[in-house]
Amino acid sequence: DTEVTQTPKHLVMGMTNKKSLKCEQHMGHRAMYWYKQKAKKPPELMFVYSYEKLSINESVPSRFSPECPNSSLLNLHLHALQPEDSALYLCASSTSQGTETQYFGPGTRLLVL
Amino acid sequence: SQQGEEDPQALSIQEGENATMNCSYKTSINNLQWYRQNSGRGLVHLILIRSNEREKHSGRLRVTLDTSKKSSSLLITASRAADTASYFCATVGGSNYKLTFGKGTLLTVNP
Numbered sequence: 001d002t003e004v005t006q007t008p009k010h011l012v013m014g015m016t017n018k019k020s021l022k023c024e025q026h027m028g029h030r031a032m033y034w035y036k037q038k039a040k041k042p043p044e045l046m047f048v049y050s051y052e053k054l055s056i057n058e059s060v061p062s063r064f065s066p067e068c069p070n071s072s073l074l075n076l077h078l079h080a081l082q083p084e085d086s087a088l089y090l091c092a093s094s095t096s097q098g099t100e101t102q103y104f105g106p107g108t109r110l111l112v113l
Numbered sequence: 114s115q116q117g118e119e120d121p122q123a124l125s126i127q128e129g130e131n132a133t134m135n136c137s138y139k140t141s142i143n144n145l146q147w148y149r150q151n152s153g154r155g156l157v158h159l160i161l162i163r164s165n166e167r168e169k170h171s172g173r174l175r176v177t178l179d180t181s182k183k184s185s186s187l188l189i190t191a192s193r194a195a196d197t198a199s200y201f202c203a204t205v206g207g208s209n210y211k212l213t214f215g216k217g218t219l220l221t222v223n224p
Binding site: 004033037039041042043044045048056088090092097098101102103104105106107109 | 143146148153154155156157158161201205210211212213214215216217
């Protein structure tokens with residue numbers, strides 16, 4: 001199974017809402033990633049987890065809160081987002097952090113009203 | 114900030130033709146990867162070339178890497194309408210081995 005799944009596929013939320021994005025992989029990968037992608041732009045790295053510990057935080061605002069409950073799951077908790085946070089949020093995983101190929105999920109398209 | 118810069122930004126060709134996309138980067142790398150993205154969905158890994166390699170093939174794909182010029186090219190031969198997508202190069206380098214994407218090339222293959 002070389003699949004990374006993400007739920008939900010689409011999410012609309014108000015600026016006062018709290019929501020969570022979920023990512024799951026069953027490939028035994030020990031590195032997981034969150035990326036943000038705006039329309040017609042490349043993905044930008046947000047967070048990296050390596051062996052369930054936060055390894056990289058790319059100076060992401062605290063309204064985004066990542067969580068890695070176990071080696072297969074990665075969550076992104078959202079609170080008090082701004083309209084400019086509307087984007088495609090991509091999850092990825094790899095065997096280990098860094099040099100390996102990353103496998104991407106289909107993404108969650110988020111709209112903040 | 115982006116490490117890679119793809120050229121051209123957009124490319125439109127006819128089915129059966131070859132498509133060539135170029136990528137330039139600025140700093141030393143461990144490896145360079147190419148990804149495809151269809152219609153704003155998830156990215157699909159195409160090929161990885163390490164810094165000590167000069168050329169790799171995978172099916173209809175051919176990737177070259179010139180570390181002296183800090184550039185790479187992706188050649189898709191005998192293109193198909195299904196190849197229509199955005200193509201990104203991504204470099205891995207530095208002490209934390211982050212994957213940094215270029216701006217991408219939008220390829221349109223007309224039937």
